[in-house]
Amino acid sequence: MRCQTGTPPPPRWRHPALGSEKPALRLAAARAEQVGQAHGWSPATFLYVLDGLTLLLNDRAPGDTVPLTEVRHRASERGRGVRIAEVLAAAGLLDDDTEPAIRSWIHRRTNELPAAFASDVRAWLLVLLDGDTRSRPRSPRTVYSYFGSVRPLLEQWSASRGHLREITSTDIATAIEPLRGWPRSNTITALRSLFRFATRRRVVFTNPTARLTNPGGERSLLPMTDAEIRAIETRVTTPAQRLVVALAAVHAADATTIRGLILDDVDLPNRRITLRGVAQPLGPLAHRALKVWTEHRRSTWPHTPNPHLLISRGTAHGVGSVSQTYITDQLLPDGVGIDRIRNDRILHEALSIGPDPLHLALIFNIGHTTASRYTAFAQAIT
Known part of the structure; x- marks a missing residue:
C-alpha cells in the first residue's frame, strides 16, 4: 500500500547509543557494531551489549576509562561482561584494574608461611616478578618454581629460626644434602636468589649461600628464563x-x-x-x-x-x-636448543592442567617414566 500511495516506510529503529551525543558512547557503540559483525553476534546480543555500554558510559566524564571490575560488577547479566569488555578495550576505553592471578597467588601462598618469613619472601617473589634496578622480571613459571623449592625448607627452619638472618650455611647444607638431580639444582638456584635479594635489601647481614655451588642437576627440566x-x-x-x-x-x-x-x-x-x-x-x-x-x-x-x-x-x-x-x-x-624449548612446553602443560602423567604421555607421545618426571617437578613447585 505504501508503494502505491508513495508513503515512505517508517525510519528503521536504531539504538540511541549509536547516535549518542556522548563521544565515548558513540565510539564504543560503533566499535560494538564492528566487533559484533566480525563475531556473528545475534541482534539480541548486540542490543544487550549496547545497553551495557550505555549503562557504563552515559554518565561518565569525557576522557574517563571504565575499570574492568566495574564492567564485571554492573554489566555481567547474560554474559555481557566479556563482550562489553572486549568492545571497550577495542575502543581504548577499558582500564584493567584487576589483580593478575600470579599476584594474588603470591599473597595467598606467602600468607600461609610462618610469620617470621612471610613478608620477606613475599617481597622477594614480587621483585622476581616485576624486576628492579638490578634484575629483570622473571616469568610466573619461574616464580612458581622458586617458591615451590624453598617453601618446605622455610617451614622446616621456622621451628628453630625466627628470621632469615638466622639461617646459616650449615642449615642450608643440611637441608639440601638429601636432594639429588633437578630438585637439588632448582633448590640451590632458588636459595641463592632469595638470599642475594635479602642481602641487597639488608634483611640479612651475611649471605649463607655465597659459597654454595650448583652442579647443574637436571637443568633441562627447569623453566626457561x-x-x-x-x-x-x-x-x-x-x-x-x-x-x-x-x-x-x-x-x-x-x-x-x-x-x-x-x-x-x-x-x-x-x-x-x-x-x-x-x-x-x-x-x-x-x-x-x-x-x-x-x-x-x-x-x-x-x-x-x-x-x-x-x-x-x-x-x-x-x-x-x-x-x-x-x-x-x-x-x-x-x-x-630444541630439546630445551620442548621440555619447557611439556613443563608448562604439567603446570597448567595439573600433574597428570597419563595426560602428558597421551598429548605429547612420551613414555610414562618421562611423563612422571615432569609431573613430579610440577608437584614440587605448586
Whole structure:
C-alpha cells in the first residue's frame, strides 16, 4: 500500500547509543557494531551489549576509562561482561584494574608461611616478578618454581629460626644434602636468589649461600628464563628456524618428529597438523610459522620432488628428510636448543592442567617414566 500511495516506510529503529551525543558512547557503540559483525553476534546480543555500554558510559566524564571490575560488577547479566569488555578495550576505553592471578597467588601462598618469613619472601617473589634496578622480571613459571623449592625448607627452619638472618650455611647444607638431580639444582638456584635479594635489601647481614655451588642437576627440566626466551626471539630469524622453534614451543615436537613431517601432515586451511600419528589443532604461532615456511619453500624450490615439510638445499632435489644434526647443529643458532624449548612446553602443560602423567604421555607421545618426571617437578613447585 505504501508503494502505491508513495508513503515512505517508517525510519528503521536504531539504538540511541549509536547516535549518542556522548563521544565515548558513540565510539564504543560503533566499535560494538564492528566487533559484533566480525563475531556473528545475534541482534539480541548486540542490543544487550549496547545497553551495557550505555549503562557504563552515559554518565561518565569525557576522557574517563571504565575499570574492568566495574564492567564485571554492573554489566555481567547474560554474559555481557566479556563482550562489553572486549568492545571497550577495542575502543581504548577499558582500564584493567584487576589483580593478575600470579599476584594474588603470591599473597595467598606467602600468607600461609610462618610469620617470621612471610613478608620477606613475599617481597622477594614480587621483585622476581616485576624486576628492579638490578634484575629483570622473571616469568610466573619461574616464580612458581622458586617458591615451590624453598617453601618446605622455610617451614622446616621456622621451628628453630625466627628470621632469615638466622639461617646459616650449615642449615642450608643440611637441608639440601638429601636432594639429588633437578630438585637439588632448582633448590640451590632458588636459595641463592632469595638470599642475594635479602642481602641487597639488608634483611640479612651475611649471605649463607655465597659459597654454595650448583652442579647443574637436571637443568633441562627447569623453566626457561626470560633471558633464554629473549635470546631465542632475537636469534631465530629465518622461516625454517622459526618453524622448528614454533613446533617445539607449541606442540613439543622434537627433532625426529619435525624431520619426519611430510606436506600431507599439514592442513593449513583447517589449521590441523598430524604429529606422531595424532591429528591436532594448530596453535596460532605454529600456524603462522608454517604459512611463512611453506610460501618460502614454494618460492625457493618450486619444482622439488621432496614430500617432506622441512627441506634444505641438500635435500630439495631428492626425496629424503633432513638429518637430525641438520636441525640441531646447522639450522638452529648456538644457544637455541630444541630439546630445551620442548621440555619447557611439556613443563608448562604439567603446570597448567595439573600433574597428570597419563595426560602428558597421551598429548605429547612420551613414555610414562618421562611423563612422571615432569609431573613430579610440577608437584614440587605448586
